[in-house]
Amino acid sequence: MSGPRPPALARLLLRALVPDPPGRDLRADLEEEYAERLRPERGRWAADLWYWRQAVGCLVPLWRRRLESGGWRRWEGGPGLAGWKADLRGALRRLRRAPAFAGLVILTLAVGIGANTAIFSVLRGVLIRPLPYPEADRLVRLWETNPEVDDARHGPSPLNFADWERSVGSFESMAAWYLTSGTYRTEAWAEELRSAQVTSDFFRVLGVRPALGRDFRREEVVRYGPVMLSHRVWRRLFGGDPSVVGTTI
Amino acid sequence: MGKTGALGAFEELVLLALLRLGETAYSVSVRREIEDRTGSEISMGAVYATLDRLEEKGYASSRLGDGSRSGSGRPRRFYAVEEEGREALARSREVRGRMWDGVEPFPAPERGGGS
Numbered sequence: 156m157s158g159p160r161p162p163a164l165a166r167l168l169l170r171a172l173v174p175d176p177p178g179r180d181l182r183a184d185l186e187e188e189y190a191e192r193l194r195p196e197r198g199r200w201a202a203d204l205w206y207w208r209q210a211v212g213c214l215v216p217l218w219r220r221r222l223e224s225g226g227w228r229r230w231e232g233g234p235g236l237a238g239w240k241a242d243l244r245g246a247l248r249r250l251r252r253a254p255a256f257a258g259l260v261i262l263t264l265a266v267g268i269g270a271n272t273a274i275f276s277v278l279r280g281v282l283i284r285p286l287p288y289p290e291a292d293r294l295v296r297l298w299e300t301n302p303e304v305d306d307a308r309h310g311p312s313p314l315n316f317a318d319w320e321r322s323v324g325s326f327e328s329m330a331a332w333y334l335t336s337g338t339y340r341t342e343a344w345a346e347e348l349r350s351a352q353v354t355s356d357f358f359r360v361l362g363v364r365p366a367l368g369r370d371f372r373r374e375e376v377v378r379y380g381p382v383m384l385s386h387r388v389w390r391r392l393f394g395g396d397p398s399v400v401g402t403t404i
Numbered sequence: 405m406g407k408t409g410a411l412g413a414f415e416e417l418v419l420l421a422l423l424r425l426g427e428t429a430y431s432v433s434v435r436r437e438i439e440d441r442t443g444s445e446i447s448m449g450a451v452y453a454t455l456d457r458l459e460e461k462g463y464a465s466s467r468l469g470d471g472s473r474s475g476s477g478r479p480r481r482f483y484a485v486e487e488e489g490r491e492a493l494a495r496s497r498e499v500r501g502r503m504w505d506g507v508e509p510f511p512a513p514e515r516g517g518g519s
Contacts, residue, residue, distance in 0.1 A: 216454075
């Protein structure tokens with residue numbers, strides 16, 4: 156074809172998204188009509204715009220038809236059932252012929268999928284996945300802040316928490332925790348363990364019960380009161396021995 | 405209802421365009437014919453998809469023309485309406501007529517030459 160050609164980007168779009176055989180015939184048909192529309196009374200812009208509308212507008216009907224019929228090869232008179240296999244073979248052949256392009260496509264896909272996965276993982280953990288406690292939607296976390304200093308949020312001081320517990324009637328119950336660590340000692344070695352100091356209602360607020368032994372009592376809120384072991388520590392340091400309940404560590 | 409189901413509105417237009425164009429019916433001429441007579445811009449992709457579907461249903465058939473055209477170097481594919489396609493069109497017209505019966509005094513469209 157001589158003279159101006161249709162917009163390169165639109166042709167590229169068609170070439171990429173409508174495989175042969177229908178893609179080849181479609182591009183030839185559109186170029187035939189485009190040449191007609193290039194006549195002076197219509198103008199280049201109008202012809203370009205028409206080509207773009209056709210290029211974009213053909214994608215939905217052709218892909219819908221492709222899904223209905225099971226392949227692009229029907230357009231060549233071939234059997235529809237071999238469609239997706241032929242498409243796959245054709246795609247692999249193209250990728251082999253242009254390894255740099257294939258690498259770029261794979262890299263783009265990898266970065267895109269990786270970024271999506273990372274973002275979704277964060278969203279799932281923060282917004283979508285509920286906390287692993289019964290009636291988790293009734294749990295709220297309370298903070299203390301001093302707007303005269305800054306907007307930072309802090310856990311309350313023990314006395315402020317005691318005031319909240321006494322004066323705030325909006326919650327069924329309240330609990331507080333303080334992350335710290337403790338030293339587990341035996342005759343042979345000592346080990347630093349992550350731990351938390353909690354108020355006596357902590358597990359009742361969360362709605363969970365210990366698998367072995369009992370929950371804390373209100374009068375036991377003292378610095379060296381009873382401890383509750385995590386399942387992992389119980390298995391690792393005590394071999395999962397149930398008789399550890401009630402002993403001093 | 406016919407044995408192979410009702411014709412879609414666009415399928416009906418394409419079959420009618422094939423009948424009107426006769427031996428010169430191929431994708432580009434079909435698209436132009438429908439566009440000229442309906443006054444709406446028609447997507448070439450929709451024409452391709454519909455011609456293919458009509459052929460699969462047995463309402464139309466195609467053959468490759470002689471020689472090749474500039475651009476792709478491939479011959480054009482010409483289409484014709486099969487007997488089943490004519491029957492489907494007749495059924496569609498009959499159903500449409502039955503639906504219009506008794507809808508008077510709805511104003512009848514003026515019959516014009518081009519649109």
